[in-house]
Amino acid sequence: MSGQPLLSVRDLTVNYGHVNAVRGIDLDLAAGEITTLVGANGAGKSTTLMALSGLVKKAGGSVQFDGRDITSLAPHKIVASGLVQVAEGRATLTTLSVRENLELGAYTRSDGAAARARDIEHVYSLFPRLAERAAQMAGSLSGGEQQMLAIGRALMAKPRLLLLDEPSMGLAPIIVQDIFRTLRRINAEGLTIFLVEQNVKQALKLAQRAYVIENGQVVLQGSGAELLGDPRVQAAYLGH
Structure with missing residues (x-):
């Protein structure tokens, strides 16, 4: 990644009681790109987004947005700073x-x-x-x-950064295509997007950069195309 990332996450940790839901992950999101975070149910994807939005408490780590530390900001101040989340389940x-x-x-x-x-x-x-x-x-x-x-x-x-949590969940394939087409369009208009998505193939096709999370830890990262062609990703998520 050339230049300063729009969002930089270091050693992010989230606990639910005695459960380590997110265990020290690092993420960098480049301005103008679509980045996706994929993984199995319960891997820590949604928890990661909610921690970035200030909706769940961080046990450790730091979040820098456009060079500003937003780690401890209240959710409404995070929205006002330009980081906005679309929650799972639409709300x-x-x-x-x-x-x-x-x-x-x-x-x-x-x-x-x-x-x-x-x-x-x-x-x-x-x-x-x-x-x-x-x-x-x-x-x-x-x-x-x-x-x-x-x-x-x-x-x-x-927003300057849009977080999306499982936008395809429960939707017919034709509607999913519609929504992904629109995400491509708003990204082309300049909006940076961070996408958590259960439809791994669609997400990796859409994203310029991708991370794979397992048991609260990032285990693979690369371009969307690289991970789409990675035999480990194919075996674990694409049924190949």
Whole structure:
């Protein structure tokens, strides 16, 4: 990686009681790239993301974002700094409309209604179904539409780094293709993405850089293409 990473994680450790969920991992994310973290269920992927977002307590280690130490920042301050997470399970506000969900995504911003309205239109251009359903309650959307809304709401916070936790979970393959195509597009527009994903093949095809985590430790790293072709990854995750 040339130059200073946008996100630099050193010796990150997270414990749940006596369980070491994440055990001293190092990660570097380059600005403008898609990086993925893949591994089996229970390997520590989601815990890693939640620790970066400040949603679970770190037992040790440091997190630097754009040269600033955010290790101990509160979650809302981490969002305000430009690091925004789309949670596993989508977590849309089901009794609010699509548009209200999107407006809430901008709660940390102070750049005025016109800028926010422009960004809502941009989200609608990324996900035309959300425009069609702008006045509908979020709870009435399909799973795929809720995932689109969760991503759109996160984009409304104007992130510089978007964390995504299992965006394909429970969705039909055609919807997954749609969502991955949109992730490629928003990355091409300049947004850095850190993706945790159970669909290892899709994730490695999408990502420029990849890490494999097992039992809370990074065991392999390289480009997405390198790991896609690695016999160990193929045997463990791709059924080859």
